[in-house]
Amino acid sequence: MNDHVSVDLLKAAGLRATKQRILLLRALIAEQHPFSVEDIRAHTKNALDTATIYRTLEIFKEKNLVRQVELAQGRALYEYAGNHHHHIVCTSCGTIRDLDICLPKTLHRSVREVSGFSRVNQHALEFFGVCNKCV
């Protein structure tokens, strides 16, 4: 029932709305948090094949439906690309918390100037520290 949101998002992105894509997108929207492929499989009760998940995530990334997050944990994490934000990771327990903080536009602009790159499209920003539960 609640598939409408996912279906609409898929159609808007010019993608075929298959069962698998609807399920995956719904899981991503529901989780609202960086998510490994194994987490996704668990969340969807193994209804999705691993290869399908990887292939679909790749497509979703191209359409800016999901974002890939690298936290040096040996595997990639993915999250629904709602509003732009960043994360802080506890290096002790691995907890990930969202941050509503972003780079000042001035910094983004000076990167283009300093680097000599024609375009600067994205940035990845992750913080690492120790959460309050880990002292």
Place this chain on the structure above:
Amino acid sequence: MNDHVSVDLLKAAGLRATKQRILLLRALIAEQHPFSVEDIRAHTKNALDTATIYRTLEIFKEKNLVRQVELAQGRALYEYAGNHHHHIVCTSCGTIRDLDICLPKTLHRSVREVSGFSRVNQHALEFFGVCNKCV
């Protein structure tokens, strides 16, 4: 001869100065750029075993001699932890350029406040764009 620098750095870090560690550290200092394990092997003419490189890099990371860089290229990159800096990656050709840009301290401080974390020790910041050679 030029091993002295590496040897001193290792001793200062409280590590045994083995042939392998001197060689690896020298390669990292010489390269001054994010480096994959395969790159390191090539640079050192396969004198180092892969397992040794991984194990040693892990130790170097703990001693803050090297930094691990995640650029979502399917493998980790490592670079000598000289002065703190960041990178911009061309999403077309993969070129990595160093940036002498960093976050304003105010942002770093507010992360601690917003997140509720006790400590904020590090951050990873990577930019992605298109370099001038790739149009």
Place this chain on the structure above:
DNA sequence: ATCCAGATGCGAATCAATTGCATCTGGATA
């Protein structure tokens, strides 16, 4: 010169991610 905790090399194992291929299906078309 001796000694041994720690370091190394080798091969095997692990684990995330990718690929080939036969089969299936969403949705465009008649």
Place this chain on the structure above:
DNA sequence: TATCCAGATGCAATTGATTCGCATCTGGAT
């Protein structure tokens, strides 16, 4: 609504990075 096919999927096998077990070696303390 029935037909059709490019694109999507599942499965199994593969790749490629990283890790591990274990026998051997070595830096540096004594």
